[in-house]
Amino acid sequence: MSGAGAAMRRVFVDGERAELDQPRAAELAGLAARVRELTEAVVHTDVDAAEVAAVSEEIAALTRRLAAARRAAPPIAAPVPGAPHIGRQLANPVTGPLNPIAPPVEIHTRPDRTVFCDFTLTSVYEGPPGFVHGGVSAMVLDQLLGAAAHAAGAPGMTAALDLRYRRPTPYGVPLRGEAEATEVVGRRTHTAARIIAPDGTVTVEATAVFVLPRGLTPEALGNVE
Ligand SMILES: CCCCCCCC/C=C\CCCCCCCC(=O)SCCNC(=O)CCNC(=O)[C@H](O)C(C)(C)COP(=O)(O)OP(=O)(O)OC[C@H]1O[C@@H](n2cnc3c(N)ncnc32)[C@H](O)[C@@H]1OP(=O)(O)O
Numbered sequence: 001m002s003g004a005g006a007a008m009r010r011v012f013v014d015g016e017r018a019e020l021d022q023p024r025a026a027e028l029a030g031l032a033a034r035v036r037e038l039t040e041a042v043v044h045t046d047v048d049a050a051e052v053a054a055v056s057e058e059i060a061a062l063t064r065r066l067a068a069a070r071r072a073a074p075p076i077a078a079p080v081p082g083a084p085h086i087g088r089q090l091a092n093p094v095t096g097p098l099n100p101i102a103p104p105v106e107i108h109t110r111p112d113r114t115v116f117c118d119f120t121l122t123s124v125y126e127g128p129p130g131f132v133h134g135g136v137s138a139m140v141l142d143q144l145l146g147a148a149a150h151a152a153g154a155p156g157m158t159a160a161l162d163l164r165y166r167r168p169t170p171y172g173v174p175l176r177g178e179a180e181a182t183e184v185v186g187r188r189t190h191t192a193a194r195i196i197a198p199d200g201t202v203t204v205e206a207t208a209v210f211v212l213p214r215g216l217t218p219e220a221l222g223n224v225e
Pocket residue numbers: 002004008085086142143144145146147150155156157158159160185186187188209211212213214221
């Protein structure tokens with residue numbers, strides 16, 4: 001089994017990671033939300049030098065307080081019987097409510113096993129002035145495509161990701177992401193996705209191939225049939 005396959009098995013099957021119950025996850029999600037506000041405030045602040053120095057010191061003190069009890073690795077959510085593991089990565093950089101760098105994006109699965117998300121990216125994800133950074137769009141799409149593979153019962157790691165940036169993606173407005181699996185061949189799942197702006201314009205199209213690491217089964221990653 002590849003290193004990644006073995007690691008996934010240790011986390012999702014053998015219970016190597018700390019597992020948080022819902023109230024604890026909600027507490028930490030609240031903390032992460034405050035840090036997202038802080039990031040926005042840092043990016044946009046125009047307070048004077050003395051205030052920047054004073055706030056920097058206070059933040060350093062807050063960091064030391066949080067680090068007083070530190071886990072070796074990000075925790076995951078406790079398993080919910082019958083539910084897939086995909087939502088258990090609470091610190092995922094796209095969907096993780098505990099991770100301040102995650103927007104976070106909430107991905108939903110439809111009964112037909114396609115997936116979608118409605119999300120708004122703030123100006124902290126700016127690439128070209130006024131628009132979303134292409135790498136951020138790629139990151140969101142990678143996760144959404146992976147969720148589509150997972151929803152189709154054929155999860156895996158990203159082996160290939162192909163992007164076509166058709167139009168600039170605006171930030172600060174509601175965006176829609178959609179994805180679906182198009183073909184499953186052995187351990188390989190082909191997927192397609194897109195980001196759609198409020199006026200219906202498709203701004204980014206993506207296709208990806210996901211490959212299930214050797215030695216893992218979809219069931220080990222918590223797929224439910
Ligand atoms: C973050 C993961 C979370 C997991 C959570 C688990 C629960 C939820 C589950 C799922 C949710 C997913 C949501 C996450 C979304 C984000 C995912 C990422 O960010 S993943 C990180 C970036 N990707 C890597 O780091 C891969 C690095 N690459 C590898 O480890 C290997 O190359 C790997 C596993 C992809 C393939 O290695 P081999 O040794 O198994 O490959 P061989 O046996 O040669 O090929 C198997 C089949 O795949 C095809 N294949 C391999 N590479 C391909 C490629 N680049 N393009 C097309 N086909 C490829 C081959 O042609 C072959 O197909 P034929 O069986 O012959 O039909």
